[in-house]
Amino acid sequence: MAEPETIGELLSERGISRRGLLKYAAYIASLMALPPWQSNAIADALAAARRQSVIWLSFQECTGCTESLTRSFSPTLENLIFNLISLDYHETLQAVSGEAAEEARRSAMRENKGKYIVVVDGSIPTRDGGVYGAIAGQSMLQILNDTAAGAKALIAVGTCATFGGIPHAQPDPTGAVPLTSLIKDKPIINISGCPPIPEAMAGTIAYLITFGRLPDLDHLNRPKSLFGNTIHDRCYRRSFYDKGLFAKSFDDEGARRGWCLYELGCKGPVTYNSCATLKWNGGVSFPIQSGHGCLGCSEPDFWDKGGFYHPLSTPTGHPTAAVGTAAVAGIGVGAVSALLARRAKRKATSTGEKP
Amino acid sequence: MTLLDFARGPALTVSFAVFTFGVAWRLLFVVLLPWSRDRAPARAAAPTAVLGAVRGFARHLWPRKAFAGAARFTTVNGYVMHFGLAIAFFGFAPHILFLQSVFGVQWPNLPSGLISVASVVTLVSLVLALGHRFASPVLRLISTANDYFSWFVTALPVVSGLMAVSHLWAPYEILLAVHLLSVALLLIWFPFGKLMHAFLVFVTRSETAVHYSRRGTVL
Amino acid sequence: MVSGVLREVAERLEALAERGECGVIDLKSLPLSSVHLQQLRERLGRGEVTAQLEILGPSEIWETRYPGVWWVRHLDVTDRVAAERIEITRVPDILSAALPDVVTAAQSLNDDLALYAAPRRESTDHGRT
Structure with a gap:
């Protein structure tokens, strides 16, 4: 039997009816904040589209992003994304290894030149010519540049690929940089988070396949539909913040009553993501619901923002030395200027002038 | 580095240092200045210097009847502004966290609604003070850039704080950063302008009180 | 709301x-x-x-x-x-069946019918052996 040409044919072959695609389209439209009446058009577009070739490059990362995308899904609706794409290269998921794996990447690049999407997870080490990360004898920097050259668009998943993440945290021994620092001539979508919400990854890929263009992005290249609100804006504990009711420790009365975690260092007010609405693990919960403040993992440099348990309104610097020096200097200048004034007075008195 | 990172980090560190330097300098300078000895003998019934200073200071907390009117307004308005500011500054939970991180002490916070009321009252009071300064020909004559700038750096944290709490016009991270930067500006200006009265008021009023009480003048 | x-x-x-x-x-x-x-x-x-x-x-x-x-x-x-x-x-x-699904259904029903028609002889053969 011939290879199915379109996603519609493939789904039909796999026993998923057009109704399934309609249901998926309704889900995607809601997820990506698209006009709901477009869901029929989305289903038609997806059915007619060819499977999207995807090359997934894993650099300085922990595989948590892949885990988030693959493990937390029950084999269902959300999982349909894997029928929409042809995952041509992914070190952790692919069956082949070694030279065969590299050949899979190269052949996908040849066959879909200018049409494939590159997903990058992990930051890229650049110090000392990028020697701190290599796959099959090639530096990660080199692999990225080669692979990105023929890509239609790139998606950075996870905070490492979007903003440098943990490898980029001080003292950043490998000179880790995000995708956007290296690739300037291709469209890039950032889906940040440590890890990102699986629906955010799946929804964005589905959007790209359906419309063949990027969704609306914010100033950090993140889809506005998913990163348009802060955690705080949509937090179910918001009313306690407004009333000034705060948990002071993780096991006090306030914590048990579910009061706001601002004082315990919650970064919800400055963190843009959909955790409070989409939640995690199939909609079970999200950090604040589980009693811990938001770490701000979908924001740049979240690791170096003065500590997870330091409230947002507190200074992050260590001013003791500066303040001590300033105090000594102030006392010195004050004493010297007073002494000069005294001397001037004494002089004036001794010469008979009026003080 | 985002604006908020800059505000929470270097901006506050620098402003703490400048504040400490300036306050130490000016206070020590005032204390060590050459004082002229008061050669006139004290009146027989004159209180000790300390008692005279305390009494005089207390006496100055409220104007005499003779000065009712304009002085009454500036006094009442001044108290409203200072108490409002104190309630908002010392009662708001995020401020307490700020102070705790700097000084290591902590106290219970007031409800956010009360803080908002206190802040709005403070702001109205500040606007009235400025209006009074413009309206009074004498005050306008003796006002300098120092007065207006000191007013500005006091009003700015109140306005930006209210905006940050109500999430008005800009995202919270921007409003919080602007609020913290306005506090940094206040701290930097503090020792060098009229705001230094927060420390010097004790020096000036006590000095005046001692001077007069030695001469048996009842303030 | x-x-x-x-x-x-x-x-x-x-x-x-x-x-x-x-x-x-x-x-x-x-x-x-x-x-x-x-x-x-x-x-x-x-x-x-x-x-x-x-x-x-x-x-x-x-x-x-x-x-x-x-x-x-x-x-x-x-x-x-x-x-x-x-x-x-x-x-x-x-709720309504989509045309591509109807096309596939027609095909598979015909396949089923063909299959149903064919194996009867096979099964008799089978029964004999």
Whole structure:
């Protein structure tokens, strides 16, 4: 039997009816904040589209992003994304290894030149010519540049690929940089988070396949539909913040009553993501619901923002030395200027002038 | 580095240092200045210097009847502004966290609604003070850039704080950063302008009180 | 909030009646609490038609007290709400069989018939051996 040409044919072959695609389209439209009446058009577009070739490059990362995308899904609706794409290269998921794996990447690049999407997870080490990360004898920097050259668009998943993440945290021994620092001539979508919400990854890929263009992005290249609100804006504990009711420790009365975690260092007010609405693990919960403040993992440099348990309104610097020096200097200048004034007075008195 | 990172980090560190330097300098300078000895003998019934200073200071907390009117307004308005500011500054939970991180002490916070009321009252009071300064020909004559700038750096944290709490016009991270930067500006200006009265008021009023009480003048 | 949604439903229902225009309201994109949703469900009520679907997880569709206004609720296999919407149409698209599925069905029914016709001889052969 011939290879199915379109996603519609493939789904039909796999026993998923057009109704399934309609249901998926309704889900995607809601997820990506698209006009709901477009869901029929989305289903038609997806059915007619060819499977999207995807090359997934894993650099300085922990595989948590892949885990988030693959493990937390029950084999269902959300999982349909894997029928929409042809995952041509992914070190952790692919069956082949070694030279065969590299050949899979190269052949996908040849066959879909200018049409494939590159997903990058992990930051890229650049110090000392990028020697701190290599796959099959090639530096990660080199692999990225080669692979990105023929890509239609790139998606950075996870905070490492979007903003440098943990490898980029001080003292950043490998000179880790995000995708956007290296690739300037291709469209890039950032889906940040440590890890990102699986629906955010799946929804964005589905959007790209359906419309063949990027969704609306914010100033950090993140889809506005998913990163348009802060955690705080949509937090179910918001009313306690407004009333000034705060948990002071993780096991006090306030914590048990579910009061706001601002004082315990919650970064919800400055963190843009959909955790409070989409939640995690199939909609079970999200950090604040589980009693811990938001770490701000979908924001740049979240690791170096003065500590997870330091409230947002507190200074992050260590001013003791500066303040001590300033105090000594102030006392010195004050004493010297007073002494000069005294001397001037004494002089004036001794010469008979009026003080 | 985002604006908020800059505000929470270097901006506050620098402003703490400048504040400490300036306050130490000016206070020590005032204390060590050459004082002229008061050669006139004290009146027989004159209180000790300390008692005279305390009494005089207390006496100055409220104007005499003779000065009712304009002085009454500036006094009442001044108290409203200072108490409002104190309630908002010392009662708001995020401020307490700020102070705790700097000084290591902590106290219970007031409800956010009360803080908002206190802040709005403070702001109205500040606007009235400025209006009074413009309206009074004498005050306008003796006002300098120092007065207006000191007013500005006091009003700015109140306005930006209210905006940050109500999430008005800009995202919270921007409003919080602007609020913290306005506090940094206040701290930097503090020792060098009229705001230094927060420390010097004790020096000036006590000095005046001692001077007069030695001469048996009842303030 | 609830009456706002209802007013929009009313407007779209008029558009359907006068010009045959279909409409959809995505309930998940609105900041409705579960209490609001319950109120909305009660205000719209239930009409003559209820359909249970089993497509990549259960779905439930019912016509409300107002013909032409349908409540569509798609669940994941984990019973999480994947999409919840009010459709203003004569019949929700997802209920009617799509043409590609009909084509495939015709083909597979014919295949089944052929298979049914063929193996009878085979089975007799089989029985003999």
